[in-house]
Amino acid sequence: MKQIKLITLIIISLLIHNLSHASSNNDLENKIFKNLRCLICQGQSVYDSQSDFAESMKIVIREKLGEGMSEDQIYFYLKEKYGAWLLYDPALNKNTFLLWSIPLALFLLGGAIIIRKFVVLKKTQ
Amino acid sequence: MKNKLLGLLAILFFLFSFVIFFKGLDKPTIYTPELQKNISLTNFEAKEFFSDQKINSNELFTKSNFYLVNIWSSWCVPCRDEHPFLLKLQNENKVKLIGINYKDNKKNALKFIEELSNPFDKIVSDKNGTLSIKLGAYGVPESFLIDQDKKILKKIVGPIDQKSYSKIIEILNETN
Numbered sequence: 001m002k003q004i005k006l007i008t009l010i011i012i013s014l015l016i017h018n019l020s021h022a023s024s025n026n027d028l029e030n031k032i033f034k035n036l037r038c039l040i041c042q043g044q045s046v047y048d049s050q051s052d053f054a055e056s057m058k059i060v061i062r063e064k065l066g067e068g069m070s071e072d073q074i075y076f077y078l079k080e081k082y083g084a085w086l087l088y089d090p091a092l093n094k095n096t097f098l099l100w101s102i103p104l105a106l107f108l109l110g111g112a113i114i115i116r117k118f119v120v121l122k123k124t125q
Numbered sequence: 126m127k128n129k130l131l132g133l134l135a136i137l138f139f140l141f142s143f144v145i146f147f148k149g150l151d152k153p154t155i156y157t158p159e160l161q162k163n164i165s166l167t168n169f170e171a172k173e174f175f176s177d178q179k180i181n182s183n184e185l186f187t188k189s190n191f192y193l194v195n196i197w198s199s200w201c202v203p204c205r206d207e208h209p210f211l212l213k214l215q216n217e218n219k220v221k222l223i224g225i226n227y228k229d230n231k232k233n234a235l236k237f238i239e240e241l242s243n244p245f246d247k248i249v250s251d252k253n254g255t256l257s258i259k260l261g262a263y264g265v266p267e268s269f270l271i272d273q274d275k276k277i278l279k280k281i282v283g284p285i286d287q288k289s290y291s292k293i294i295e296i297l298n299e300t301n
Binding site: 040 | 164227228253254255257258259260261262263264265
């Protein structure tokens, strides 16, 4: 009786382990799909797109994850073929410098204008 | 004075935005990045179209020729438009044509080449489309002109037309 209980416990824990592993793999897959631009419908991510090429790309990414590639290695692998354009979250380099710096500069400028307005308003009061 | 300057800046900003968006109207909606230099075609393994036997890319490409790798499908309408150019390229001695049949039904694909004639030296099947992704393709049809060292000389996204056909011939003639 004890043995049966032990075996049941082992089976249940294995099932739970497998399920949680599968869901973490799914989360990673989806994260990668969401960060890649669809080649055909370029306004959509690979995750959202149902196009043939997006579906094929999903298969390739699953294959590469199965081979043990990390998220960054997959991005690098695809970047080699399609360029950094494919990524929705491109790395900071000399080509993407303006892309990253302009929003930050505008944010700081806006903040400075607001603060200045407050200072002027306080002084006049 | 300050208000005038602000007004002038607003007008300049409006004009600048207008020019940018107006120029954007002429641009194609599908963006394809420039081909990076010195990229070679990756090695691959696929099934030969007629025999379903596994074949390695090293068996497809020999050092003696240029190759035009063409991704096609029977359901792809622009593939029909580019077919006459593929047939013309078949007559060029310097280049051999390798077809990649993308996500196709074999019966339909056979009918397609029976009807329009087969320009390919060899055809491989890409049933789930992963081979095309591994080669860095954007869609169907798409063609890669590669040299003896499998270096990609030209990538044609979309159907081959008179302009891209002439460019291929020019590249072949340049590399004597």
